[in-house]
Amino acid sequence: MRDVAREVGVSSMTVSRALREDKTVSTKTRTRVREVADRLGYVYDTTAQAFRTQKSGFVAITLPSINNANFAETFRALSNALEGGGLQILLGATNYRIEREEILVRQLLTRNPEALVMTGGHHSQTTRDLVQARGIPVVEMWDLPTSPLGHVVGFSNAGAMKSIIAHLAESGRRKLAFVGASEGGDLRGAERRAGAVAAAEKLQLPPMDFLDAGTAPVSMRHGAKLAAKMGHALLDYDGLVCVSDPVAFGILSECNRLGIKVPDQLAISGFGHFEVAAISQPRITTVDVSAHEIGETAAQMLGAIFSGETTPYVVEVETSILRGGTT
Amino acid sequence: MRDVAREVGVSSMTVSRALREDKTVSTKTRTRVREVADRLGYVYDTTAQAFRTQKSGFVAITLPSINNANFAETFRALSNALEGGGLQILLGATNYRIEREEILVRQLLTRNPEALVMTGGHHSQTTRDLVQARGIPVVEMWDLPTSPLGHVVGFSNAGAMKSIIAHLAESGRRKLAFVGASEGGDLRGAERRAGAVAAAEKLQLPPMDFLDAGTAPVSMRHGAKLAAKMGHALLDYDGLVCVSDPVAFGILSECNRLGIKVPDQLAISGFGHFEVAAISQPRITTVDVSAHEIGETAAQMLGAIFSGETTPYVVEVETSILRGGTT
DNA sequence: ACTTCAATTGTTATCGATAACATGTTATCC
DNA sequence: GGATAACATGTTATCGATAACAATTGAAGT
Numbered sequence: 001m002r003d004v005a006r007e008v009g010v011s012s013m014t015v016s017r018a019l020r021e022d023k024t025v026s027t028k029t030r031t032r033v034r035e036v037a038d039r040l041g042y043v044y045d046t047t048a049q050a051f052r053t054q055k056s057g058f059v060a061i062t063l064p065s066i067n068n069a070n071f072a073e074t075f076r077a078l079s080n081a082l083e084g085g086g087l088q089i090l091l092g093a094t095n096y097r098i099e100r101e102e103i104l105v106r107q108l109l110t111r112n113p114e115a116l117v118m119t120g121g122h123h124s125q126t127t128r129d130l131v132q133a134r135g136i137p138v139v140e141m142w143d144l145p146t147s148p149l150g151h152v153v154g155f156s157n158a159g160a161m162k163s164i165i166a167h168l169a170e171s172g173r174r175k176l177a178f179v180g181a182s183e184g185g186d187l188r189g190a191e192r193r194a195g196a197v198a199a200a201e202k203l204q205l206p207p208m209d210f211l212d213a214g215t216a217p218v219s220m221r222h223g224a225k226l227a228a229k230m231g232h233a234l235l236d237y238d239g240l241v242c243v244s245d246p247v248a249f250g251i252l253s254e255c256n257r258l259g260i261k262v263p264d265q266l267a268i269s270g271f272g273h274f275e276v277a278a279i280s281q282p283r284i285t286t287v288d289v290s291a292h293e294i295g296e297t298a299a300q301m302l303g304a305i306f307s308g309e310t311t312p313y314v315v316e317v318e319t320s321i322l323r324g325g326t327t
Numbered sequence: 328m329r330d331v332a333r334e335v336g337v338s339s340m341t342v343s344r345a346l347r348e349d350k351t352v353s354t355k356t357r358t359r360v361r362e363v364a365d366r367l368g369y370v371y372d373t374t375a376q377a378f379r380t381q382k383s384g385f386v387a388i389t390l391p392s393i394n395n396a397n398f399a400e401t402f403r404a405l406s407n408a409l410e411g412g413g414l415q416i417l418l419g420a421t422n423y424r425i426e427r428e429e430i431l432v433r434q435l436l437t438r439n440p441e442a443l444v445m446t447g448g449h450h451s452q453t454t455r456d457l458v459q460a461r462g463i464p465v466v467e468m469w470d471l472p473t474s475p476l477g478h479v480v481g482f483s484n485a486g487a488m489k490s491i492i493a494h495l496a497e498s499g500r501r502k503l504a505f506v507g508a509s510e511g512g513d514l515r516g517a518e519r520r521a522g523a524v525a526a527a528e529k530l531q532l533p534p535m536d537f538l539d540a541g542t543a544p545v546s547m548r549h550g551a552k553l554a555a556k557m558g559h560a561l562l563d564y565d566g567l568v569c570v571s572d573p574v575a576f577g578i579l580s581e582c583n584r585l586g587i588k589v590p591d592q593l594a595i596s597g598f599g600h601f602e603v604a605a606i607s608q609p610r611i612t613t614v615d616v617s618a619h620e621i622g623e624t625a626a627q628m629l630g631a632i633f634s635g636e637t638t639p640y641v642v643e644v645e646t647s648i649l650r651g652g653t654t
Numbered sequence: 655a656c657t658t659c660a661a662t663t664g665t666t667a668t669c670g671a672t673a674a675c676a677t678g679t680t681a682t683c684c
Numbered sequence: 685g686g687a688t689a690a691c692a693t694g695t696t697a698t699c700g701a702t703a704a705c706a707a708t709t710g711a712a713g714t
Binding site for chain 4: 337338340342351352353356375377378379380381
């Protein structure tokens with residue numbers, strides 16, 4: 001910057017102003033500065049700016065996994081919306097573990113992010129303490145936490161499950177099982193399971209079994225493998241409630257091979273409105289959770305935060321059942 | 328840091344050293360410093376460190392899209408490998424556009440990344456100038472650029488296509504079409520198409536048609552929509568060569584509905600070894616491009632760069648055809 | 655011509671950590 | 685015990701941009 005200043009014959013303060021659309025610089029000077037900066041190949045140092053102004057221009061985000069179409073979509077929506085504001089995203093993946101989330105948050109905080117967007121409402125106590133001591137604005141997504149750390153945009157996983165169970169019960173299914181990841185990792189998955197079990201109980205269905213598809217994140221492969229292992233034992237049930245669409249698709253596909261008729265012999269439901277659920281034959285009954293809307297709303301919340309809004313609020317997004325051919 | 332120093336009764340330099348495993352601090356002092364820092368809730372300021380040392384601790388990465396299992400996998404491998412080195416990833420999505428890549432790279436460079444990892448080998452001239460003027464180490468992935476900017480880990484898209492075409496020709500297919508994204512965006516897709524067309528010509532097959540599935544990134548939905556629109560006109564061909572597995576799956580699924588027999592009436596090949604290709608019925612013949620290995624190799628290259636290796640090198644990863652039931 | 659005010663540019667100090675160097679302190683050896 | 689080395693800690697200047705304030709220039713009004 002000093003070099004540019006010398007070349008133009010002004011002070012570096014003027015250069016600084018000229019490069020930042022600061023109104024108080026004459027148009028003539030501004031264009032000269034711009035031109036010289038370009039010619040000298042000057043690259044603005046955001047690190048120095050972040051240091052001086054104590055504003056990093058970062059928003060930190062934690063996702064369970066980047067390799068999940070829904071989270072990726074939320075991320076995309078968020079990052080598109082933030083772009084205008086000149087904010088950059090610092091992304092961290094928790095791999096579905098709150099211990100990992102803690103390490104990550106600690107790491108991210110050292111970069112002085114201006115806000116923290118976390119997926120999920122379950123955090124270690126240390127994580128909670130860290131962000132609260134910091135006083136950093138927080139947005140929690142994809143859940144409705146019982147004691148939020150800040151803004152919230154999400155939905156009730158248990159509530160969505162309740163509709164699914166009701167739907168299955170209506171169409172005469174009685175003996176249901178929940179297919180999900182092994183305990184310990186995926187807390188949103190665990191919530192879905194708990195919601196399903198509770199809903200089944202309320203409707204006086206027989207107790208729901210749990211079919212363990214492996215460690216989170218569970219995917220098509222896990223579903224297919226589980227179904228292959230169980231074979232016709234799947235027909236102990238008349239409905240499988242899956243923690244996500246990919247798992248459901250894996251099972252559906254394996255049922256095809258096994259000659260199990262879906263939905264006649266076995267109903268299958270998914271979760272998350274993944275693309276595969278809409279394209280498979282038959283389509284998989286699923287829950288649309290508006291991943292995109294969650295991302296956009298989170299971005300709006302950040303906008304509100306940056307324009308001084310201090311009292312956090314909760315937005316519950318709609319979930320809706322998309323009836324496919326598998327139930 | 329000054330507060331911690333005061334509390335412990337040492338200089339802030341000692342605190343700085345104590346927090347960084349610097350050997351020259353006595354164990355007693357170090358533990359005291361750690362303890363006090365914890366108690367006061369001190370959070371290290373990486374921004375200041377980055378500023379002072381002129382090392383940001385960032386590695387910048389550009390991906391065409393985060394919402395693509397292969398790129399996501401490469402990203403995962405990379406970020407896992409970098410974690411140990413205390414490096415953080417700055418991610419940017421180009422949305423398959425080199426103009427957008429240019430803006431992104433410009434932005435990322437202002438953060439002083441210690442290296443730049445880019446997907447693809449096609450860049451605007453300005454982008455090339457920017458990174459070269461900066462002298463920043465570069466890794467290009469997923470392609471074999473004709474004039475690399477630095478290290479390269481990738482494969483020949485055209486080469487992989489050649490194998491696919493050969494495979495289809497061997498099994499007697501003659502009238503092939505390539506299914507991909509509209510021109511202009513996806514350059515890797517364009518390369519695949521060019522490779523396919525050239526290979527078909529070499530084998531003296533009739534000229535390959537191009538079926539436009541829409542703007543990149545093309546996915547299951549695009550494939551299904553295209554097939555639905557074309558209906559039995561698909562049977563003008565006896566083989567469809569798709570730019571990626573999701574597109575292939577969309578077409579396969581729609582063929583099911585249309586009653587088109589795959590592979591008897593129509594062969595379908597995909598690309599990328601996406602999960603859906605392995606789980607669908609039948610499995611989709613695809614090309615395994617070892618996304619994970621690309622990420623790991625890129626990380627190794629970064630390791631080499633940071634330990635002083637200055638001459639860039641090229642690693643060509645293996646691609647292999649996975650024969651499924653669709654060809 | 656002189657005052658007044660707005661527009662434009664300049665000066666100085668600063669953000670928090672650390673490299674480089676200087677100093678102080680404790681062990682080790684003859 | 686005193687010299688010497690090894691270890692531990694302290695001091696000072698600095699990275700690049702900018703907030704806050706100061707100074708200068710220019711235009712308008714009387």
